[in-house]
Amino acid sequence: MRLSRYFLPILKENPKEAEIVSHRLMLRAGMLRQEAAGIYAWLPLGHRVLKKIEQIVREEQNRAGAIELLMPTLQLADLWRESGRYDAYGPEMLRIADRHKRELLYGPTNEEMITEIFRAYVKSYKSLPLNLYHIQWKFRDEQRPRFGVMRGREFLMKDAYSFDVDEAAARKSYNKMFVAYLRTFARMGLKAIPMRAETGPIGGDLSHEFIVLAETGESGVYCDKDVLNLPVPDENVDYDGDLTPIIKQWTSVYAATEDVHEAARYESEVPEANRLQTRGIEVGQIFYFGTKYSDSMKANVAGPNGADTPIHGGSYGVGVSRLVGAIIEACHDDNGIIWPEEVAPFRVTILNLKQGDAATDAACEQLYKELTAKGVDVLYDDTDQRAGAKFATADLIGIPWQVHVGPRGLAEGKIELKRRSDGSKESVALAEAAARLA
Numbered sequence: 156m157r158l159s160r161y162f163l164p165i166l167k168e169n170p171k172e173a174e175i176v177s178h179r180l181m182l183r184a185g186m187l188r189q190e191a192a193g194i195y196a197w198l199p200l201g202h203r204v205l206k207k208i209e210q211i212v213r214e215e216q217n218r219a220g221a222i223e224l225l226m227p228t229l230q231l232a233d234l235w236r237e238s239g240r241y242d243a244y245g246p247e248m249l250r251i252a253d254r255h256k257r258e259l260l261y262g263p264t265n266e267e268m269i270t271e272i273f274r275a276y277v278k279s280y281k282s283l284p285l286n287l288y289h290i291q292w293k294f295r296d297e298q299r300p301r302f303g304v305m306r307g308r309e310f311l312m313k314d315a316y317s318f319d320v321d322e323a324a325a326r327k328s329y330n331k332m333f334v335a336y337l338r339t340f341a342r343m344g345l346k347a348i349p350m351r352a353e354t355g356p357i358g359g360d361l362s363h364e365f366i367v368l369a370e371t372g373e374s375g376v377y378c379d380k381d382v383l384n385l386p387v388p389d390e391n392v393d394y395d396g397d398l399t400p401i402i403k404q405w406t407s408v409y410a411a412t413e414d415v416h417e418a419a420r421y422e423s424e425v426p427e428a429n430r431l432q433t434r435g436i437e438v439g440q441i442f443y444f445g446t447k448y449s450d451s452m453k454a455n456v457a458g459p460n461g462a463d464t465p466i467h468g469g470s471y472g473v474g475v476s477r478l479v480g481a482i483i484e485a486c487h488d489d490n491g492i493i494w495p496e497e498v499a500p501f502r503v504t505i506l507n508l509k510q511g512d513a514a515t516d517a518a519c520e521q522l523y524k525e526l527t528a529k530g531v532d533v534l535y536d537d538t539d540q541r542a543g544a545k546f547a548t549a550d551l552i553g554i555p556w557q558v559h560v561g562p563r564g565l566a567e568g569k570i571e572l573k574r575r576s577d578g579s580k581e582s583v584a585l586a587e588a589a590a591r592l593a
C-alpha cells in the first residue's frame with residue numbers, strides 16, 4: 156500500500172478524551188473514530204488489525220473442532236422471554252420496536268438464539284458433542300462506556316456455544332475451549348492468564364476469565380507468579396485426547412479475579428515471594444452452565460437410554476475488538492504502538508527519506524514491488540513529509556520492520572533496517588533486503 160494513496164488520519168496531538176494509552180494511540184494512529192459514546196468507526200489501519208485478530212481466533216476455534224456460522228445482531232424479545240432473561244438483563248439491553256411494533260433487541264450475547272437453532276434440528280445424543288460459534292457485533296448499553304474499545308457499547312465478540320449429553324462430556328468441551336484460548340492469546344503475543352471467575356448474567360457454576368495483566372485493566376487479580384511461565388500447548392495438541400493434564404497444570408497454580416479471590420487460601424498456598432496482586436484486562440471468558448438454557452427452552456435430545464434429556468451447555472467468549480486495545484496496552488512505548496508480528500496491520504514500512512530523489516525513489520519502488528510480489532504486507536511511505544516526520548509516523552503506528560532508504564546509504568548500496576520492538580538498526584545491502592523481510 157502506498158501511504159500517499161491510503162487513508163491514515165494521524166493526529167499530531169494527544170486527544171483529550173483518551174484516558175488510557177491504548178485509546179490515545181488508536182486515535183492518534185488513525186485507527187479509530189468515535190461516532191457515538193462507545194460506538195466506533197474502524198478506520199483502515201485499525202480494521203486491518205481487527206481482521207488479523209479475528210482470523211487467529213477463527214483458526215484456533217476451528218482447530219479445536221468448533222464450527223463457524225453467523226447469527227444476526229437483531230433478536231426477537233420473545234426468544235429472551237423464554238429463557239427469562241429479557242427483563243433480568245436490565246438497562247444494558249438495547250430494545251427496539253420495528254414498523255409493525257414487533258419487539259426486537261440488539262443482541263448482547265446469543266445463548267438463547269443458538270439454543271433455538273440447536274433445538275430445531277438436533278434430536279439425538281448421537282449428534283453430540285457440538286460446538287457452534289460466530290464472530291459477530293454485540294451491543295451492551297454500558298452505563299459508562301470508556302477507555303475506547305476496551306469498554307464499548309457496540310463491540311465485536313467471538314462467541315462459541317457447546318452442546319453435550321451430560322456434565323462429564325460438557326467439561327470435555329469446556330477443556331477444549333480452555334486450551335484453545337491458551338493458544339489463541341499466545342499467538343497474538345499476549346500472556347492471558349486463565350483465572351477462576353464469577354459467572355454473572357450468563358449463569359452456571361464454572362467459569363474462567365482470561366486476563367492480560369495491565370495496570371489499566373478493570374479486573375483486580377491475585378495470582379501465583381509461576382502461572383506466568385506455564386507452557387502453552389503447541390499446534391499439535393490432540394483435542395480428541397485427554398486434556399486434563401493441561402487443565403490441571405494451569406488450574407493448580409493460584410489465579411483468581413477479585414470477585415472469587417480467597418485470601419486465606421492465597422496466603423496458605425502462595426509463597427510470599429510469588430504473590431502477585433495486580434490488575435488485568437479480561438480478553439475472554441468461558442462458562443459451563445449445565446442445563447440453564449436447555450431447561451428453560453426445552454432443548455432436549457433422546458439420550459442413550461432413549462429418554463428425553465436436556466443438553467448440558469457452555470459458552471465461550473473472546474473480546475475481538477477489545478483485544479486491539481489490550482494488545483496496545485501490553486505492547487507500546489513512548490513513541491507509539493509495537494505490534495506483535497502476528498497481528499501487525501503491515502509487516503514492513505518503507506520510508507523514502509528523500510522523496511523525489513531519483514535514486515531513493517527507484518530503490519523504494521523496486522523494494523516495494525519485490526516485497527509485494529512475495530506477498531509481504533508493505534506500507535510504503537512515499538509522502539513528501541520530511542524524514543523526521545516519517546520516522547515518527549512509523550514508530551507511532553507500530554509496524555514491526557522499518558526500511559530507511561536514504562541517499563547516503565544508497566550510495567554504498569545499503570539501506571537501514573530497524574526492528575520496531577527493540578529499536579535495533581542494521582545496515583543491509585539493498586539487494587538482500589527483500590530476502591531478509593520476506
Ligand SMILES: Nc1ncnc2c1ncn2[C@@H]1O[C@H](COS(=O)(=O)NC(=O)[C@@H](N)CS)[C@@H](O)[C@H]1O
Nearest residue numbers: 264306307310314438439440470471472474477
Ligand atoms: N463492553 C464491552 N466492550 C468490549 N468488549 C467486551 C465488552 N463486554 C464484554 N467484552 C468482551 O467479550 C468477552 C465475552 O463477554 S462475556 O460477557 O464475558 N461472555 C459472553 O458474553 C458469553 N456469551 C460468552 S459466549 C469478554 O471476555 C470481553 O473480552
